[in-house]
Amino acid sequence: MTTVAMGSSETAAPVAHWQGGVSPFAVSWQKLMMWIFLVTDALLFAGFLASYGFVRLASPAWPEQNEVFPMLKIAAMTFVLITSSATMATAVGAAHRRDLKRAMVFVALTALGGLLFLLAQATEWATLIAEGARLTHNPWGPAPFAAFFFMITGFHGSHVLIGVILLTVVALRLWRGRATGMGVEVAGLYWHFVDVVWCFIFPLFYLL
Amino acid sequence: MERITPYRTYWLVWIVLLALTLSMIVAEGAPLARGLVVSFILLAMLLKVTMIGAWYMHLRLERAALILSVVLATFVTAAALFFLLVPEAISLPQAGP
Known part of the structure; x- marks a missing residue:
């Protein structure tokens, strides 16, 4: 920290504070960077869902989700994602206890959950494309329905894919004894965010 | 985050999250007023997000x-x-x- 000449004790405290003497959030830089990224990413999804809501409310008709989507499969995908969040939280807890073997097992289970989710989503996309759904065409009515479906679930799915890759790397690093508790926790924050986004997409797109 | 959360807590939260998800699916098909169903589903959605943020992302400890x-x-x-x-x-x- 740069030394600053102080004229009095009144000016010393705020100068020390704003030069980094006190950490206002009291978290590591890795965690803070991840939180900043997650907030910006959340705003992006908020924009997507808000535009979806606008078009949905402004449309004279909208397809019945029960007739378009296999709800049992969507419920199973939701179950897998929520369970993967629980396994990820367990992995973070294990990493903080320095139980790296348990952390590795639970990170690997989380990645497996993400992979299952992606496989289910890929088959769902394939089914809808086979039935004629495109970015510019929707066989069940207004075209924006299919466009929003592919855009929102595709963007979320790409996050899941990145998460699976990230978790695989973390699991390998844990296996080699090179991962830190902070590394596992930061990866966990990202994975829970993916689950949080699905908590919005599932009811807003598939249920209501 | 400084305190360690017991493993059991994570799995209790998981049970509540699953129960909330199931109740949302049941509510969607229930013969109730549409406004009531929508309000319930949105409330359950926000509750789920809050629980994940607080317990899984450890925001309650920050x-x-x-x-x-x-x-x-x-x-x-x-x-x-x-x-x-x-x-x-x-x-x-x-x-x-």
Whole structure:
């Protein structure tokens, strides 16, 4: 920290504070960077869902989700994602206890959950494309329905894919004894965010 | 985050999250007033997000400065988008019922 000449004790405290003497959030830089990224990413999804809501409310008709989507499969995908969040939280807890073997097992289970989710989503996309759904065409009515479906679930799915890759790397690093508790926790924050986004997409797109 | 959360807590939260998800699916098909169903599903959705943030992302163990920065930045912006766009969408002549 740069030394600053102080004229009095009144000016010393705020100068020390704003030069980094006190950490206002009291978290590591890795965690803070991840939180900043997650907030910006959340705003992006908020924009997507808000535009979806606008078009949905402004449309004279909208397809019945029960007739378009296999709800049992969507419920199973939701179950897998929520369970993967629980396994990820367990992995973070294990990493903080320095139980790296348990952390590795639970990170690997989380990645497996993400992979299952992606496989289910890929088959769902394939089914809808086979039935004629495109970015510019929707066989069940207004075209924006299919466009929003592919855009929102595709963007979320790409996050899941990145998460699976990230978790695989973390699991390998844990296996080699090179991962830190902070590394596992930061990866966990990202994975829970993916689950949080699905908590919005599932009811807003598939249920209501 | 300094305190260690027991493993059991994570799995109790998991049970509650699954129960909330199941109740949302059941509510969607229930023969109730549409406004009631929508309100319940949105409330359950927000409860799920809060639980994941608090227990899985450990926000409840962080300083108020971090919690407020995250929650206010996202929810105030999302709420502003919602309240600016919804009245506009409903007022359009071709809007649905």
